[in-house]
Amino acid sequence: MEPPLSCGNWRKSSWSGSSGGQCVEVALAGEVVAVRDSKNPGGPVLMLSPSTWDGFRAEIVAGRFDIHGTR
Numbered sequence: 082m083e084p085p086l087s088c089g090n091w092r093k094s095s096w097s098g099s100s101g102g103q104c105v106e107v108a109l110a111g112e113v114v115a116v117r118d119s120k121n122p123g124g125p126v127l128m129l130s131p132s133t134w135d136g137f138r139a140e141i142v143a144g145r146f147d148i149h150g151t152r
Contacts, residue, residue, distance in 0.1 A: 093119055 114134035
């Protein structure tokens with residue numbers, strides 16, 4: 082059974098500002114964390130377990146995916 086993502090409480094990082102740039106949105110959807118592109122809300126959704134989301138988020142905060150070397 083798929084979680085009802087259309088009525089999810091999607092959240093965007095406060096770092097994204099109001100310019101509408103390169104942002105992702107995150108929502109809790111039952112037992113998973115859903116991640117989507119804010120510019121394409123009807124597009125594909127990445128579904129992660131809470132523990133996988135925590136690990137992914139920790140890697141982001143640590144700068145492991147920073148391709149611009151700004152951290």
